[in-house]
Amino acid sequence: MPVTIPLEVYEEFEKGLGKEGAKKVVKGLESVISEATEYKWKATKDEILDAMKKESVTRELFVERMGLHNEKINALRVELDGKIENVRVGLEGKIENFRVALEGKIENFRVALEEKIENVRIGLDGKIELVKADIKRLDMKLNFLIVLMIIALTLMNPVMAEIIKNLLKL
Secondary structure, eight states: OOOOOOHHHHHHHHHHHHHHHHHHHHHHHHHHHHHHHHHHHHHHHHHHHHHHHHHSOOHHHHHHHHHHHHHHHHHHHHHHHHHHHHHHHHHHHHHHHHHHHHHHHHHHHHHHHHHHHHHHHHHHHHHHHHHHHHHHHHHHHHHHHHHHHHHHHHHHSHHHHHHHHHHHTO
């Protein structure tokens, strides 16, 4: 974009230098200003590019740094894998200890329960034997009562009483 001198400045030059002189001075000033601006722009641009190059990361440097980060990540991964394995082994050991302890307690509980069941069975067997003895005694009493009833009914029957009397010849 070319530099333009304001019209007021041109008119002032024209008054003092004339039309041709003013044109030459203005063109000269515009040319000098343009060249100075271009030079300054190029110098500033070069400074900015140099600063950017110094601050920017090259592809090689990026790849190198990424390699270092990948190595660190891999080292951390190996370390964490080792820690995870240690935790897994520790937990498996604790689970196995708990399982063994629980099996022992279950076995103790099973034995105690079987002993209690056996004691209850023995106690019930004894009570069953007592009930059987009571039933046998009651059965004998009932049989005795039935025989007595039959005898009593027989003896109370007048026909039977005559038959017995004739047998005994009384």
